[in-house]
Amino acid sequence: MQEGNGMAKITFSRRGGLSYDGFKGYLELLRDKVETQIHWPVIDIDAVAAQDHSRLAALQIADCGVSAIAAALEPDIYGNVEHSYLHEIAGNIYHKGGNYLSYGLKTLPPLDQAGLSQSQAFGFQRFR
Known part of the structure:
Protein backbone atom coordinates (compact mmCIF):
# COMPACT_ATOMS: atom_id res chain seq x y z
CA MET A 1 0.00 0.00 0.00
CA LEU A 56 -12.88 6.65 -9.13
CA ALA A 57 -14.58 4.26 -6.74
CA ALA A 58 -14.20 6.86 -3.98
CA LEU A 59 -16.49 9.24 -5.88
CA GLN A 60 -19.06 6.47 -6.30
CA ILE A 61 -18.94 5.70 -2.57
CA ALA A 62 -19.30 9.40 -1.74
CA ASP A 63 -22.31 9.52 -4.06
CA CYS A 64 -23.94 6.70 -2.08
CA GLY A 65 -23.58 8.73 1.11
CA VAL A 66 -24.93 11.88 -0.48
CA SER A 67 -27.84 9.93 -1.95
CA ALA A 68 -28.73 8.61 1.50
CA ILE A 69 -28.74 12.13 2.91
CA ALA A 70 -30.77 13.41 -0.04
CA ALA A 71 -33.38 10.66 0.48
CA ALA A 72 -33.84 11.87 4.05
CA LEU A 73 -34.29 15.49 2.94
CA GLU A 74 -35.91 15.48 -0.50
CA PRO A 75 -39.57 14.46 -0.49
CA ASP A 76 -40.75 12.03 -3.16
CA ILE A 77 -43.77 12.81 -5.33
CA TYR A 78 -46.04 11.87 -2.39
CA GLY A 79 -44.20 14.12 0.08
CA ASN A 80 -42.46 11.26 1.90
CA VAL A 81 -38.81 11.16 2.91
CA GLU A 82 -36.77 8.01 3.57
CA HIS A 83 -34.62 8.00 6.72
CA SER A 84 -33.49 4.39 6.77
CA TYR A 85 -30.61 4.89 4.30
CA LEU A 86 -29.24 7.74 6.40
CA HIS A 87 -29.43 5.62 9.54
CA GLU A 88 -27.63 2.76 7.76
CA ILE A 89 -24.64 4.95 6.94
CA ALA A 90 -24.57 6.79 10.29
CA GLY A 91 -21.79 4.56 11.61
CA ASN A 92 -19.59 5.73 8.74
CA ILE A 93 -20.06 9.45 9.37
CA TYR A 94 -17.34 11.04 11.45
CA HIS A 95 -18.54 12.39 14.77
CA LYS A 96 -17.07 13.49 18.05
CA GLY A 97 -19.05 12.49 21.10
CA GLY A 98 -22.14 11.89 18.96
CA ASN A 99 -21.91 15.35 17.41
CA TYR A 100 -22.24 14.63 13.69
CA LEU A 101 -23.36 18.04 12.48
CA SER A 102 -20.32 19.99 13.65
CA TYR A 103 -17.76 17.47 12.53
CA GLY A 104 -18.66 14.94 9.86
CA LEU A 105 -21.83 16.21 8.21
CA LYS A 106 -22.12 19.80 7.04
CA THR A 107 -25.30 21.13 5.50
CA LEU A 108 -25.84 24.53 3.96
CA PRO A 109 -27.85 26.06 5.41
CA PRO A 110 -27.47 24.39 8.80
CA LEU A 111 -30.38 22.03 9.47
CA ASP A 112 -31.78 24.23 12.23
CA GLN A 113 -32.07 27.07 9.70
CA ALA A 114 -33.31 24.98 6.76
CA GLY A 115 -37.03 25.09 7.53
CA LEU A 116 -37.35 21.30 7.62
CA SER A 117 -40.73 19.64 7.84
CA GLN A 118 -41.45 17.50 10.88
CA SER A 119 -40.76 14.37 8.84
CA GLN A 120 -37.45 15.68 7.52
CA ALA A 121 -36.30 16.81 10.97
CA PHE A 122 -37.25 13.44 12.49
CA GLY A 123 -34.62 11.64 10.41
CA PHE A 124 -31.86 13.85 11.75
CA GLN A 125 -32.75 13.71 15.47
CA ARG A 126 -29.91 11.28 16.27
CA PHE A 127 -27.43 13.58 14.52
CA ARG A 128 -28.02 16.65 16.69
Whole structure:
Protein backbone atom coordinates (compact mmCIF):
# COMPACT_ATOMS: atom_id res chain seq x y z
CA MET A 1 0.00 0.00 0.00
CA GLN A 2 1.35 3.39 -0.98
CA GLU A 3 1.53 5.95 1.79
CA GLY A 4 0.31 9.47 1.16
CA ASN A 5 2.04 12.70 1.93
CA GLY A 6 -0.41 13.76 4.65
CA MET A 7 -2.12 16.33 2.42
CA ALA A 8 -5.88 16.37 1.88
CA LYS A 9 -6.82 16.21 -1.78
CA ILE A 10 -10.27 17.46 -2.72
CA THR A 11 -11.73 15.72 -5.77
CA PHE A 12 -15.15 16.45 -7.25
CA SER A 13 -17.17 14.31 -9.56
CA ARG A 14 -17.04 16.16 -12.89
CA ARG A 15 -20.32 17.84 -13.70
CA GLY A 16 -21.54 20.96 -15.38
CA GLY A 17 -22.40 24.09 -13.47
CA LEU A 18 -19.74 23.86 -10.78
CA SER A 19 -16.82 26.25 -10.98
CA TYR A 20 -13.79 24.45 -9.61
CA ASP A 21 -11.75 27.64 -9.84
CA GLY A 22 -14.54 29.36 -7.89
CA PHE A 23 -14.29 26.68 -5.20
CA LYS A 24 -10.52 27.17 -5.03
CA GLY A 25 -11.15 30.90 -4.62
CA TYR A 26 -13.63 30.15 -1.83
CA LEU A 27 -11.02 28.04 -0.02
CA GLU A 28 -8.47 30.82 -0.41
CA LEU A 29 -10.99 33.30 1.02
CA LEU A 30 -11.59 31.02 4.00
CA ARG A 31 -7.88 30.57 4.52
CA ASP A 32 -7.03 34.27 4.26
CA LYS A 33 -10.03 36.09 5.68
CA VAL A 34 -12.26 33.90 7.82
CA GLU A 35 -11.43 32.47 11.22
CA THR A 36 -11.82 28.70 10.85
CA GLN A 37 -10.59 25.61 12.63
CA ILE A 38 -9.23 24.18 9.39
CA HIS A 39 -5.63 23.02 9.57
CA TRP A 40 -4.57 24.77 6.36
CA PRO A 41 -1.09 23.25 6.02
CA VAL A 42 -2.71 19.94 5.00
CA ILE A 43 -5.13 21.42 2.43
CA ASP A 44 -3.65 21.51 -1.06
CA ILE A 45 -5.85 24.10 -2.76
CA ASP A 46 -3.93 23.77 -6.02
CA ALA A 47 -4.76 20.05 -6.12
CA VAL A 48 -8.55 20.60 -6.18
CA ALA A 49 -9.63 18.59 -9.19
CA ALA A 50 -12.54 16.97 -10.99
CA GLN A 51 -12.63 13.40 -12.28
CA ASP A 52 -15.19 11.41 -14.20
CA HIS A 53 -17.50 9.66 -11.76
CA SER A 54 -16.88 6.29 -13.39
CA ARG A 55 -13.11 6.48 -12.92
CA LEU A 56 -12.88 6.65 -9.13
CA ALA A 57 -14.58 4.26 -6.74
CA ALA A 58 -14.20 6.86 -3.98
CA LEU A 59 -16.49 9.24 -5.88
CA GLN A 60 -19.06 6.47 -6.30
CA ILE A 61 -18.94 5.70 -2.57
CA ALA A 62 -19.30 9.40 -1.74
CA ASP A 63 -22.31 9.52 -4.06
CA CYS A 64 -23.94 6.70 -2.08
CA GLY A 65 -23.58 8.73 1.11
CA VAL A 66 -24.93 11.88 -0.48
CA SER A 67 -27.84 9.93 -1.95
CA ALA A 68 -28.73 8.61 1.50
CA ILE A 69 -28.74 12.13 2.91
CA ALA A 70 -30.77 13.41 -0.04
CA ALA A 71 -33.38 10.66 0.48
CA ALA A 72 -33.84 11.87 4.05
CA LEU A 73 -34.29 15.49 2.94
CA GLU A 74 -35.91 15.48 -0.50
CA PRO A 75 -39.57 14.46 -0.49
CA ASP A 76 -40.75 12.03 -3.16
CA ILE A 77 -43.77 12.81 -5.33
CA TYR A 78 -46.04 11.87 -2.39
CA GLY A 79 -44.20 14.12 0.08
CA ASN A 80 -42.46 11.26 1.90
CA VAL A 81 -38.81 11.16 2.91
CA GLU A 82 -36.77 8.01 3.57
CA HIS A 83 -34.62 8.00 6.72
CA SER A 84 -33.49 4.39 6.77
CA TYR A 85 -30.61 4.89 4.30
CA LEU A 86 -29.24 7.74 6.40
CA HIS A 87 -29.43 5.62 9.54
CA GLU A 88 -27.63 2.76 7.76
CA ILE A 89 -24.64 4.95 6.94
CA ALA A 90 -24.57 6.79 10.29
CA GLY A 91 -21.79 4.56 11.61
CA ASN A 92 -19.59 5.73 8.74
CA ILE A 93 -20.06 9.45 9.37
CA TYR A 94 -17.34 11.04 11.45
CA HIS A 95 -18.54 12.39 14.77
CA LYS A 96 -17.07 13.49 18.05
CA GLY A 97 -19.05 12.49 21.10
CA GLY A 98 -22.14 11.89 18.96
CA ASN A 99 -21.91 15.35 17.41
CA TYR A 100 -22.24 14.63 13.69
CA LEU A 101 -23.36 18.04 12.48
CA SER A 102 -20.32 19.99 13.65
CA TYR A 103 -17.76 17.47 12.53
CA GLY A 104 -18.66 14.94 9.86
CA LEU A 105 -21.83 16.21 8.21
CA LYS A 106 -22.12 19.80 7.04
CA THR A 107 -25.30 21.13 5.50
CA LEU A 108 -25.84 24.53 3.96
CA PRO A 109 -27.85 26.06 5.41
CA PRO A 110 -27.47 24.39 8.80
CA LEU A 111 -30.38 22.03 9.47
CA ASP A 112 -31.78 24.23 12.23
CA GLN A 113 -32.07 27.07 9.70
CA ALA A 114 -33.31 24.98 6.76
CA GLY A 115 -37.03 25.09 7.53
CA LEU A 116 -37.35 21.30 7.62
CA SER A 117 -40.73 19.64 7.84
CA GLN A 118 -41.45 17.50 10.88
CA SER A 119 -40.76 14.37 8.84
CA GLN A 120 -37.45 15.68 7.52
CA ALA A 121 -36.30 16.81 10.97
CA PHE A 122 -37.25 13.44 12.49
CA GLY A 123 -34.62 11.64 10.41
CA PHE A 124 -31.86 13.85 11.75
CA GLN A 125 -32.75 13.71 15.47
CA ARG A 126 -29.91 11.28 16.27
CA PHE A 127 -27.43 13.58 14.52
CA ARG A 128 -28.02 16.65 16.69
